Amino acid sequence: DGGITQSPKYLFRKEGQNVTLSCEQNLNHDAMYWYRQDPGQGLRLIYYSQIVNDFQKGDIAEGYSVSREKKESFPLTVTSAQQNPTAFYLCASSILFGGQRDTIYFGEGSWLTVV
Amino acid sequence: AQSVTQPDIHITVSEGASLELRCNYSYGATPYLFWYVQSPGQGLQLLLKYFSGDTLVQGIKGFEAEFKRSQSSFNLRKPSVHWSDAAEYFCAVGAGTASKLTFGTGTRLQVTL
Numbered sequence: 001d002g003g004i005t006q007s008p009k010y011l012f013r014k015e016g017q018n019v020t021l022s023c024e025q026n027l028n029h030d031a032m033y034w035y036r037q038d039p040g041q042g043l044r045l046i047y048y049s050q051i052v053n054d055f056q057k058g059d060i061a062e063g064y065s066v067s068r069e070k071k072e073s074f075p076l077t078v079t080s081a082q083q084n085p086t087a088f089y090l091c092a093s094s095i096l097f098g099g100q101r102d103t104i105y106f107g108e109g110s111w112l113t114v115v
Numbered sequence: 116a117q118s119v120t121q122p123d124i125h126i127t128v129s130e131g132a133s134l135e136l137r138c139n140y141s142y143g144a145t146p147y148l149f150w151y152v153q154s155p156g157q158g159l160q161l162l163l164k165y166f167s168g169d170t171l172v173q174g175i176k177g178f179e180a181e182f183k184r185s186q187s188s189f190n191l192r193k194p195s196v197h198w199s200d201a202a203e204y205f206c207a208v209g210a211g212t213a214s215k216l217t218f219g220t221g222t223r224l225q226v227t228l
Contacts, residue, residue, distance in 0.1 A: 004158075040124075042205065042220040043159075090158055103149070104216055106158040 003027065004107035006091050011112050013078070013085065021076045021110045023091035030096035032074035033104065036060060037088040046089075049074055050096055078112060086114050117142045119208050121219035128196050129227050136191040136222050138180075138206030147209035148189040149216065150180055154202045162204075165189065176200070201226045 004025045013019045025032065034046040045058030049068040063082025068074055074093075078085045091107040118141045128134055140146055147166055151159040163174025170182040180191045189206060203223045207216040 006158075040220060042218040043216075045215065048215065088156075092159075102147075103161060103164055105161065106151075108158040109156070111156070 004091055004093055004105060006089075006107040006110050009108070009110060011110060012115050013112060014115060016080045018077055018079050019112065021078070021089055021091075021112070023074045023076065023107060025072050025093045027093060027105070028071075029093035029105075030071070031094045032068070033092040033094075034058075034064070034066065034074070034076045035090040035092065037090060037109075043090065046076065085112055087112060117146070117208050117210055117217045119206050119217055119219035121206055121222050123222045124220070125223045125225065127225040127227060130198050131195050134191075134193045134196045134200070134224070136204050136206075136224070138189045138191065138219060139187055140189060140206070140208045141187065142208055142210070148180075148182060149207040149209065150174065150178070150189075150191050151205045151207065152202050153205065153221075159205065162191070196224075196226055198226045198228060200224060
């Protein structure tokens, strides 16, 4: 089935470590996104990419990094510079210019906890 | 800049009762509007969307929403709520091609039996 796959579902990070969250989509979507979700704050955009080898910062990019080497993959690295990384992370994708089809679809999310 | 307000943080309704979740937006042109639903610990599922045309939009699971430009609102409704509808609901507004969304802070729906 077509969809967006995030892994791992649960991840624990020690202080000072970098961790990478995986996101793969087989929907042939052009654009991919990473959101962070904290209780009571809705979703906040971290990074997005509209084309391979190009990406833009969102509203809260500090302490995060991404790459887009393949159309179907958009991994997110949470670096040790991120002061408060414990959160639920959501990957999403969309067709970039599609009129009625230009809707964002989400993966199932990854929980990151700092221990 | 665009913004979305969901004034109700938490709503409780009885099973079988009607439901209306409020969403107000701020945007300079005709917006792209969405409602998503999220079960605990899961991703977001699209319920419905408005891009243009008929202002009453039908979605999945028996939900509908009405775009009212004069009130800058896009409220979500369901005539009869089921216990499985208990979840968090997010309204979102998109700019241009809707490739970048601004989300509201969500409304948590509790359904009593």
